[in-house]
Amino acid sequence: MALVEIRDVHKKFGRVDVLKGVSLDVEEGEIVTIIGRSGSGKSTLLRCINALESVDAGEIRVEGQKVYAGMPDLKKFRQHVGIVFQAFNLFPHLKVERNITLAPLLTGRIDKAKARALALDVLTRVGLADKIDAWPEQLSGGQQQRVAIARCLAMAPHLMLFDEVTSALDPELVGEVLKVMEAMAKQGMTMILVTHEMGFARNVADRIVFMHQGRVWEQGPPAKLFANPETSELASFIASAK
Amino acid sequence: MNFLPLWRYQNQLIDGAIVTLELTVIAALFGLLIGIAGAVALKGRIKSLRWLVRGYIELFRNTPSLIQIFIVFFVLPTFGLKLPAFEAASVALSLYFGAYSVEIIRSGLDSIPNSQVEAGHCLGLSGWQVFRHIVLPPALRNAYPAVTSQFVLLLLGTSLASQVAADELFHVAGFIESRTYRSFEVYAVICVVYFAMAMSFKALFALVGAAAFRWPRRR
């Protein structure tokens, strides 16, 4: 059984068909990168996996459990699925440590005595142990995004979703975030990423999924997909992304 | 100009100032409670309740506070509800402050982007936890300047309660004036007392604000 099973998912916003029958499996430990033009439905798909949006038809299962906005144990489910956003979404009124420990403490995952050690541990993994007492606003965009990743890691997720996490960053800050994600990939984390970073997709992903007009247009290992795209849409997308 | 005759009335002045403070604090507390309830109602699903709150806000913001005090004091008795001056002024000023508080609290809550709420939910927090730990603190900070300046306006506005003979500072002024015939001196002193109270509150609010909201502002 795949960790994530997406079966014929449809989603409309008003009259616009965003997802028109998407099916996709993601195995445990797999790194899947979703690419495609803006409006192709890739971010929406990601948000559906985390039940931030509910699907109109079809179904999504994560670890065998059906996912939808009103599902029982939604909170428990989300504790196991981390999502990192384009805009970081750190909490401005909490220091880095509290940003990280808030959810583990409130959900009873850890007790107070272990909180700081946990924050220090995940911050070390993203290379920011020295920023544990900083306010988010005192950090650069790249550092904020790495704290956001650490915040997810503190929940010990089974699956991580990344929604264009480097798009809002200055070019010189992209590298440090990608490096952290690469390290996570090497440690065997299951990851689904939406990204415009073709180099990263090529080097780190096990599989590339090309979405077009609300469908999975083409998928496969990066080497094959980038070298020999089967469809003209993917070929022109690769050409334009270079 | 001669301020000396006023000296022996200092106890009355202090008593008046205390009543003014009581009136201000009571109206502020009840007004804020109204504000919170109103803001919740405005965000709620019951359409008729939303309209009721909107009507209340417009009614109380677009008529003079003085008339509102008169209505509570002079008109409610015709319905068999006769309130003493202080209580009548408290009710009227609470309703007046409440009408402003609803909007202040609502816009404070609205100032928190939905992405913050989403981020909280994605960490597995409950609706209440998200509100309490993620929405409320920054919303309070954003509403704080408006609430505190409205509070100072309320403090000054309690002077209107003198017109229904509530024993607050401005009414005491009238009493002293009637005894000493030193009209100008009395009101000059009264203005200074209000000024001192207003400035003290402003200083206090600045200190409390600096202590409570320490995180850096968005650049």
Added chain:
Amino acid sequence: MRSFSLIDLVSLFAALRWTVVLVVLALAFGAPLALGLAMGRISRFAGLRWAMAGIIQVVQSVPLLGLLFFFYFGMPVFLGIHVPALVAVTVAYTLYTAAFLGEIWRGGLEAVKLAQWEAGSCLGLSLWQQFRHIIAPQALRLSLPPTVGFLVQLIKGTSLASILGFVELARAGQVVSAATFQPLLTYALVAAIYFALCLPLTLWSRSLEARLDGSR
């Protein structure tokens, strides 16, 4: 005791005239003063900035009722001559208007980015030209909603003149109420008239505000 009649209604509306006169006088004298205060608040001279801030702070920290009484009783003391009540009251409302509008307009002026002044000076405009043609129009647009909002405060504030014996709307209400023993009807009418004056301004202010938010 007599019943509420047409005459009472007429006397209420006639009293509106004083409400209008007080508002117009306060704006006529207060607005230019407010502009001076606002410009002083953003001046290069620290002393001037502090002085203007001080004036605004003092006026905003005293009840409007206190201002009215202070000048009503104080002007004869200062000037040593009899001063008509209207003059004293106008002085108080003028200061009140100047302080609040001055602070609102300062906010508007400061909200215009520094780069706009620089852009103006790069085009070779004088300081006054920069203010007049580049900064002021933008600041006006930004501060129009709160300015209209203050107008509502001012209209409501004229009700306090009743306490000094001006037969404006609020005072006329008291008189009629006392004569007819119909406080409910009278005060409801008075409130309704104020409401009818203020609500359109409030709604206008809000729509201006919404338009500003939309264009940002």
